[in-house]
Amino acid sequence: MTVIRRAILPQDAAGIAAIDTAVQTTNVLAASAGPQGIVLRSVPQTVSKRFALDDLDDPRRPWDTAWVAVDGARIVGFAAVGFQAWNRRLVLWHFYVDAGRRGQGLGRRLMDAVLDHAGAVQARHVWLETSNQNPPGVAAYQALGFALTGLDLTLYDGTPSEGEFALFLSRAV
Numbered sequence: 001m002t003v004i005r006r007a008i009l010p011q012d013a014a015g016i017a018a019i020d021t022a023v024q025t026t027n028v029l030a031a032s033a034g035p036q037g038i039v040l041r042s043v044p045q046t047v048s049k050r051f052a053l054d055d056l057d058d059p060r061r062p063w064d065t066a067w068v069a070v071d072g073a074r075i076v077g078f079a080a081v082g083f084q085a086w087n088r089r090l091v092l093w094h095f096y097v098d099a100g101r102r103g104q105g106l107g108r109r110l111m112d113a114v115l116d117h118a119g120a121v122q123a124r125h126v127w128l129e130t131s132n133q134n135p136p137g138v139a140a141y142q143a144l145g146f147a148l149t150g151l152d153l154t155l156y157d158g159t160p161s162e163g164e165f166a167l168f169l170s171r172a173v
Contacts, residue, residue: 007066013056015075020099021051029132047133063093067113069106076101079110090123111144118173127170145171
């Protein structure tokens, strides 16, 4: 049975880092400006992308609360958030379910922990950013009640993700 619990760092860091965060897709999202604003469309492109968990040991990381999904002794999911008091927004910095465990309800259970925390800190929204090369993630977030609230075509310029663009999603608490 998989248990959702608060992450304990640094003890959980190796297990969290071992999560398979890879996404494979045969379609990505493209953006174009139209008469009604920016239009997103799916275009064929095969992509394999792995999302980094490179801030687990960083004392300056932007998140301060995290959960893990643990099956036996193995960590198979991870969510991490940080609260912004000025706009009462809970930012979801990490949200991963191991590739071999997706589609089993673990993401929903992790999100329930995030939403419970959002209520406890009196957040108004949970907000996140993902890449246009992550349509499976976008679909999962939408299934969890998130809606597209914006995008940035230049956020990744000058980074290893140059050529991608950022999608912002949020949901009310």
